[in-house]
Amino acid sequence: MAGREHLRFLGRAAANPVLVGAVLPSSRALARAIAAQTDPAREGPVLELGPGTGAVTTALIARGYAPGRITAIERDEEFADLIEARWPHLHLIRANALALSDLAGETRFAHVVSGLPLLNLPAWMRERLVFDALSLLLPGGSLIQFSYGFHPPVEPPEVQIARAAQVWLNLPPARVWVYRAAD
Numbered sequence: 001m002a003g004r005e006h007l008r009f010l011g012r013a014a015a016n017p018v019l020v021g022a023v024l025p026s027s028r029a030l031a032r033a034i035a036a037q038t039d040p041a042r043e044g045p046v047l048e049l050g051p052g053t054g055a056v057t058t059a060l061i062a063r064g065y066a067p068g069r070i071t072a073i074e075r076d077e078e079f080a081d082l083i084e085a086r087w088p089h090l091h092l093i094r095a096n097a098l099a100l101s102d103l104a105g106e107t108r109f110a111h112v113v114s115g116l117p118l119l120n121l122p123a124w125m126r127e128r129l130v131f132d133a134l135s136l137l138l139p140g141g142s143l144i145q146f147s148y149g150f151h152p153p154v155e156p157p158e159v160q161i162a163r164a165a166q167v168w169l170n171l172p173p174a175r176v177w178v179y180r181a182a183d
């Protein structure tokens, strides 16, 4: 199963490297480190941006989120088909997550978990995505973003940013960043 998903991911990455932004799905270690930054005891659903083949989705479910408590936005149709087939109760939105504020409606989330390849975007788009995601959070919520860079993908001064994890067991090694609205 994992081997087939890796091949599928590689195929989509070859077809659209800028959109996919990685050659392999997140490792189990990275997916767990991302999910560890969420708290299923907090009220509210979780929004996942760019689930791909579902590596992080799997970790969120293992952490305690029922699929029906997860909304995911995926732009690639093949990945979206895969997520839909795997978790029919997950709320899947087939769309460009960069139009986030138009897509989420009135729902507010405990966490936004993003696998979007932000480093492939210009800085102003990254910043807009961060502010849009923070505006969709319930009080005290967080945006969790991973990246392959040594610095946060965007560092707006008005936002609190913490490096939550450094994961060596991933190709390439990755860092997990947690963004919160400043008090």
Ligand SMILES: C[S@@+](CC[C@H](N)C(=O)[O-])C[C@H]1O[C@@H](n2cnc3c(N)ncnc32)[C@H](O)[C@@H]1O
Pocket (backbone or CB within 6 Å): 019, 020, 021, 022, 024, 025, 026, 049, 050, 051, 052, 053, 054, 055, 056, 073, 074, 075, 076, 079, 095, 096, 097, 098, 114, 115, 116, 117
């Ligand atoms: C680096 S992969 C991460 C996949 C998965 N979250 C993981 O960790 O293995 C990026 C994912 O984001 C999706 N994606 C990239 N840009 C997107 C956009 N603007 N809107 C929605 N999905 C997007 C890609 O199709 C891909 O599934």
